Amino acid sequence: MKVTLFGATGRTGAFLIAEGLKRGYDITVFARARSAFDHAGVRVVRGDFDDIGRLREAVSGSEAILSALGPVRLVHPQGLPITRATESIMAAMGQEGITRLIVVSTGTAVDPGDGRDPKIWLPALLIRYAMPSVYRDIVALAQAVRQSPLDWTMVRVAFLNDRPPGRLNVGLYGRVRHSLRLSRADLARFMFDQMADPAHVRQAPGISAA
Numbered sequence: 102m103k104v105t106l107f108g109a110t111g112r113t114g115a116f117l118i119a120e121g122l123k124r125g126y127d128i129t130v131f132a133r134a135r136s137a138f139d140h141a142g143v144r145v146v147r148g149d150f151d152d153i154g155r156l157r158e159a160v161s162g163s164e165a166i167l168s169a170l171g172p173v174r175l176v177h178p179q180g181l182p183i184t185r186a187t188e189s190i191m192a193a194m195g196q197e198g199i200t201r202l203i204v205v206s207t208g209t210a211v212d213p214g215d216g217r218d219p220k221i222w223l224p225a226l227l228i229r230y231a232m233p234s235v236y237r238d239i240v241a242l243a244q245a246v247r248q249s250p251l252d253w254t255m256v257r258v259a260f261l262n263d264r265p266p267g268r269l270n271v272g273l274y275g276r277v278r279h280s281l282r283l284s285r286a287d288l289a290r291f292m293f294d295q296m297a298d299p300a301h302v303r304q305a306p307g308i309s310a311a
């Protein structure tokens with residue numbers, strides 16, 4: 102059982118790797134060419150996101166692709182790097198015949214089925230005006246994923262922490278009661294659960310700590 106992880110060089114990545122190893126997966130981590138990332142328990146493929154050959158090498162033979170790529174810093178480059186990277190990943194998946202994609206997103210990427218939840222749209226408004234390059238990348242990423250023919254799931258989260266796992270709220274914002282908190286351990290567990298569960302294919306559920 103093989104799985105390929107993107108964005109696994111970050112903080113959520115450590116939890117994704119631990120969860121995947123616990124479940125017995127052969128894990129490939131794609132790391133940026135200059136990344137110092139290393140981990141004895143996983144295969145590391147290093148490259149740039151415009152190198153389709155490297156991306157194909159990373160995703161080849163995997164059951165699913167899990168991505169925690171995302172803008173997290175206050176200063177995020179213009180040019181939609183996360184969207185462009187994910188578009189390249191999706192192209193590589195298409196060429197390798199891999200269909201299952203599970204990516205991290207946020208409430209800033211509104212789902213057409215969302216109801217009204219000020220707790221979610223107020224931070225989204227703040228991000229839109231205070232961090233426009235982050236906002237544009239989050240929205241463009243969601244659009245690109247929705248337009249793909251893949252079996253995607255966008256897992257939308259609010260503020261991540263490193264607390265122990267617990268019970269979850271799962272569902273569209275404004276339809277299900279959500280908190281603003283989520284542990285990275287729960288995020289990793291939920292993402293791996295989606296590999297065997299078609300319930301959220303082509304859906305973007307919010308998840309939060311109950």
Ligand SMILES: NC(=O)c1ccc[n+]([C@@H]2O[C@H](COP(=O)([O-])OP(=O)(O)OC[C@H]3O[C@@H](n4cnc5c(N)ncnc54)[C@H](OP(=O)(O)O)[C@@H]3O)[C@@H](O)[C@H]2O)c1
Nearest residue numbers: 108109110111112113169170171172173182205259260261
């Ligand atoms: N932290 C939060 O409270 C929070 C809230 C809402 C949503 N999220 C989302 O949750 C996910 C994981 O969050 P985290 O806190 O674990 O993040 P993190 O530790 O900062 O990891 C982010 C990952 O994205 C990659 N990345 C960032 N900018 C990139 C760029 N311009 N080009 C290519 N790769 C880039 C990083 O790669 P490098 O290691 O190469 O830099 C890293 O692997 C992200 O998608 C984030 O947007 C986080």
